[in-house]
Amino acid sequence: MPVYTCTAAQGTLTGESKAALAAEITRIHVAINHVPPAYVNVIFSEPPPDSVFAGGEPGAPLIVSGWVRRGHPQEEATRLALELSSAAARVTGVPEGHVMVVLQDGPARSAVEGGLVLPEPGEEKEWLARRGEFGRAS
Template identity: 45%
Template sequence: MPIYNVVTALNVVSDEQKASLAADITRIHSEITGAPTSFVHVTFNELSGTNIYSDSVPSQPLLITGITRAGRADREKAELAKAVSSAAAQVTGVPEKRILVVITDHPARFAVERGRILPEPGVEDDWLDEQAKP
């Protein structure tokens, strides 16, 4: 379920950097939360320079919103936000002072993936095993 949406201005992040950042976000999310990598989705939205502002002037930040399943400790979500910010800076070359990462969560019972209500954190293997049954 986690959905990470990266918003920035056009041509700030190359296609190669997008692929690398998506891989890093997927790895980081899985390592910190224990969720399977197959659950992680990463999208990129690029806006023209006149459609993204910081401090009321056109800018080129990386704005990363992560939506995860509720039930994780605040410490874990803070660790996740910091690790994603660091990886984004390293991969893209955008300074961390221009990167904003926000992690929000929603109850798993309000999300459907693969046609099924998502499991609570920690019981993903059982959910995946049930999915594999004929």
């Protein structure tokens, strides 16, 4: 359901740190938003170093952008962003001052996964049962 894109200049993250960050993003999202781990998607984008800037200067930020379903309590969204920022710095070695986390939310009805419109927060159990009828892409 959620989609996280982690953007950092090529060479900033190792394969090991990407795997650890994907695992932490998944763990944190599952703990706060109560969805199965298999439904958390994490993608890494690594533009060349000469294509990454901060403040108009060449930089080395780690930007974690996430799309989540609208309707979760704001306190949980803020906690999610804070925990993602801390975890990103901890597992990648990028100083937290260079980590930016941006969460965008949208109506569940604006997204489709596995041929089904996403459920509203709190309606996952029925949706997952229906989703099971269609199988889960690997």
